[in-house]
Amino acid sequence: MTYYDKGAEPEGPGRYVAFDHITFWVGNAKQAASWYCIRAGFQLLAYQGLETGEKEVVSHAVRQDKAIFVFKSPLNPGNDVMGVHQSVHGDGVKDVAFSVEDCRGLFKKAVERGARVVREPWEEKDENGTVVFASISTYGDTTHTLVERTNYNGIFLPGYKEPRASDNLQKMLDAQFPVGLNFIDHVVGNQGDEEMNDIAEYYEKTLQFHRFWSIDDDLVHTKYSSLRSIVVANWDESIKMPLNEPAPGTRKSQIQEYIDFYGTPGVQHIAINTGNIINAIRSMRARGMQFVNVPDSYYEDLRAKLAKSKVTVKEDLDVLQELKILVDFDDNGYLLQIFTKPVQDRPTLFLETIERHNHCGFGAGNFKSLFEAIERDMFDRGTSVETPQKK
Incomplete structure (x- = not known):
């Protein structure tokens, strides 16, 4: 386990400030947004769709403190x-958006350094002002x-309007079982075998x-996988993007299972920070969220x-x-964490608190304990199969 010296501060223009929001492409945006509100304690933030004049893609944005998810269909x-x-x-997850100080300047520098362009900078505006975007x-x-x-x-982004009032069930749950998640701590991306270093170098080179x-x-392995x-x-270390890849093992790892079901590398899980994990997990369990089990x-x-x-x-x-919350520590401090089971039918995306x-x-x-718990679930799913070993 290694921590790195971050070296000299990159020259401008501007900074990458924080996670702005995370966009999901889903089959039914309305139902997905409702699920995150009911199970995880998010609240409806903003809406864009037929009623706002948008005819092609519907968007439901939900928020819990500074953590914002947007569901599109x-x-x-x-x-x-x-x-x-x-x-x-x-x-x-289709997009992980970053709040930045100088969109055009940072985009230009990233492209000069080899970033792959998705969309050149553009502006969107309404009565509340103007937002500048660019995508790589x-x-x-x-x-x-x-x-x-x-x-x-404005409340979120140009073109979005106030959502319709939340239903009585959500109001009741928010009153009785407040969750209290605060902000996106990190977003984890699973990579294919021997692809992790290349994408890490891409971030270093293009986004600095x-x-x-x-x-x-050597440190993260079980009897079967690693x-x-x-x-x-x-x-500023306000945006952290862990990148994982499978290592050789006798059985398929959870990383390879993700790649097989997702089809390509992608976002495996989103970690959300809280100041009171005990209250948060008690409330989410009461709301019906399912978590990975850990033995006594x-x-x-x-x-x-x-x-x-x-x-x-x-x-x-x-x-x-009792709540199955994990603890990791060193000589200076500790962290508490817990992981949900996959939040859709494919065993791909899950959440961490x-x-x-x-x-x-x-x-x-905790990686070994987490791996062992997921391996038990993989066995139940019938995906824990032996893998051919490289010669």
């Missing part, structure tokens, strides 16, 4: 681009949109991100390790065990 037959994407990938591609069919909203004060953290299969991971980040033996081992550690976990370990206490890692100490 085609409105008409014959939308070949979205139709093919849905056929290949199923529901999934990253791994698989995933894109990054740069969003400069300095001169905009730096390597923040990495781990190899992974390698590199995390790239912007200069994990907590027996955890208690033994913490007894020898300099770090004190302030949360009640009995409660963490994370709470940090002076710990900027990604739960390397």
Whole structure:
């Protein structure tokens, strides 16, 4: 496990500020948005569709504090681009948008350094101001949109309107089971075998991100499978993009299972930060969210390790065990994390909830336990098969 020196600050223009929003292409945007509101505690933020004058693509934006998800679906037959994407990938993340200070300048520099253009800079405006956008591609069919909203004060983006009032069920759940997620902590992309380094170098070269953290299969493996991971980040380290690839094992890894079902590299999971993970998970469980199961033996081992550690976990370990929340720690601090089961029928995208206490890692100490839990689910799905070994 390695942390990196981020080196010299890149020269302008402007900065990559933070995650702006994440766009999903789904079969039914209205139902997907409702699911995230009911199960994960998001609230309707903004809408664009037939009632707002948009005739081709419907968009439902939901928000929880600073975390914004946008669900899009085609409105008409014959939308070949979205139709093919849905056929290949199923529901999934199409775009991870970054808030930036100088969209045109950063786009120009990225392209000069080799970024693959999806769309040249463009403007959208309404009565609330103007937003500048530009898009580049990253791994698989995933894109990054740069969003400069300095001169905009609307609810979300131009063309979006206030949503219709939330229903009584959502109001009741929000009152009784508030979740309290705060912001996108990181977004993980799964890569094919031996493709991770190339895409990490793409981020370093084109966006001038730096390597923040990495781990190899010597540290992350089970009896059957393993992974390698590199995390790239912007200069301020407010945007972190972990990149995973499968490593050789006797059975198919969860990374390869993702690639097989998604069809290409893509976003595997989205981690959302919270200041109170116990409350968040209690509420999400009450709302019907399903999480990966962890055996009680994990907590027996955890208690033994913490007894020898300099770090004190302030949360009640009995409660963490009851809720199946994982703990990772070093000499300086600790983090708490938990992972949902896949949030659609294909075993691809899932969510992570994370709470940090002076710990900027990604739960390397829990990777084995997480892998073993997912391997149990893969066995239930019938996808935990033996893999041919390279000679």
